[in-house]
Amino acid sequence: MELEEVIEDQDEQDDEILNEDDESTWLKWLVLFPGRTLPIVERNPRPIDMLRQCIAKDRTFGVACIRNVNSIGTTAEIYEYTVESRMHGLEEVRVKAKGRQRFKIIRMKNITGRIPVADVKILPEIELGPPNYQCRIASLDRLRGGVADRFNIKRLNKVSRIDSAITPWPSWVYNLYDPKKLSSRIHNYLKFLESKGGNIPSDPTDLSFWVAQNLVITPKTALSLLEIDCVILRLQREEKLLRKLANNVFVCKRCGAKVAKQTDVFQMNEEGVQSAYCNPAGAIHETITLYKAQSLVLDNAPPSSEYSWFPGYQWTIAHCGGCRSHMGWRFTAAQRDLKPQSFWGLTRTSLIWGERESHYCDEWDSDDENDETTDQSDTEFLPPYSNVY
Structure with missing residues (x-):
């Protein structure tokens, strides 16, 4: 950039x-x-x-x-x-x-x-209303309000089935384009974060940007999400990604060694599980915080608190145990009253999604850094660049 x-x-x-x-x-x-x-x-x-x-x-x-x-x-x-x-x-x-x-x-x-x-x-953020609003049964309007929690969604689904009974399309077709129901389904994929105290937006527009910035995806996929004008289309694409990645694991980008499960991720700050941090040299690292990780080795140097991104924590550089590539850092608490006492901060560029048995990248991953003609060991040096104006 x-x-x-x-x-x-x-x-x-x-x-x-x-x-x-x-x-x-x-x-x-x-x-x-x-x-x-x-x-x-x-x-x-x-x-x-x-x-x-x-x-x-x-x-x-x-x-x-x-x-x-x-x-x-x-x-x-x-x-x-x-x-x-x-x-x-x-x-x-x-x-x-x-x-x-x-x-x-x-x-x-x-x-x-x-x-x-x-x-x-x-550019505007286009957020359409309920897809069958014009042909709804008006006498049921009193049942349509409320927060999009799981109890209210059940009621809304019942109302939607009644509304769709007088239309040519079944209710599940309308549900594909309902922003509240799309948001509810995405929240279901992220329940493991909410159970750990994660703060996930409920507004469809805010949620669509939150998911895009917290998913471990390639820059090309991230750009394709940013280019979408309609919130509903962005949420649909993110739901498809989450559904596909739900049972996958994080692996080392270079050698494919299994590093962590999706459920090991937790939210360390208010922005989500993935945030951008800048070191003293000016290099920006997009870092994912995890409770647990495997296949990693630590430097022999003692933990350091100098320029630590997390106040009260000391860091140690972590490498992949298989290929020795830089993966991130392990943070340990310098005080006993801090929680968690330790966690991992791994760079997004060091990780990709992997299936439990085979190598995997998200389906829109067709940019140069993962081109089939490019050797895997060279991919980290071929990113697309963005410009900060």
Whole structure:
């Protein structure tokens, strides 16, 4: 990904200022969804100038994968930043930004000087109502409200069957396009997280973005979910993914060694089981937190609390026991009153889904890093890149 400057809605007729490619910071593998936090540590003067302009204006920039015109991205709003002085008069800027709205690049333009310009359009989040609303039985409206919990869903299913009795289609067809029922089915797949105290959104739009950013999927699949305008279609695709991956396990991307089960995952922060963290060098790691893991070995170095992402915890680097590739870190509590006392933080790029007996990747995994003509050991060096505007 490239760090570049602020985006505005095209409807306001403002141009978007973008940094030149050779002055940008690359953020590999990261696809930003609305609601997600993006941490940035920057030491290069040009990106620092861009961030200063963002902070002085409206604190907004954008993140997108530049493949061609009409690329889709997400605006990000800076909500926290610090500036630290370094040696020789240099500065280090640390920024935290939150994904806000999806956008589409309409036109990229070159102008004299160093800064190219692009026009973008903010995309709406289309959330349709119940599919059979126009032909419903109005006398049953008093039974349609309430929270989409499992008891209310049973009542809604009964009402839906009665409504569909006067239509050409059975109720199960309408259920495929009902946002509340889609959300309920996705929550059923994620019950193991809710039982551990996980906070999963109930709003269909928020849920669709939460699932997309917490699933271990390839960047191409993540981008395809970001490109979908309709919440119902996004939820349908995510339900299909969850159904297919429900009984699978996490395996090492390089050698296929079994690492963990889906039920080993837990939520360590409010955003979900997978979050982006930035190390002191500026590298961003999308990290999944798990209670248990196997087939991993730890470095001999003693645990360190320096730059720990989790206050009160010390980290030790973890490698795959089979191929020795870097997998992430094991975090151990420095105090007895912290819970859990230990857990694993594994990078998303080190893991893929695997069946219990055979190698497996999600069905939309057809981008370059998993091309059939590419050796598996080289795939981690062939990610698609996205640009931060």
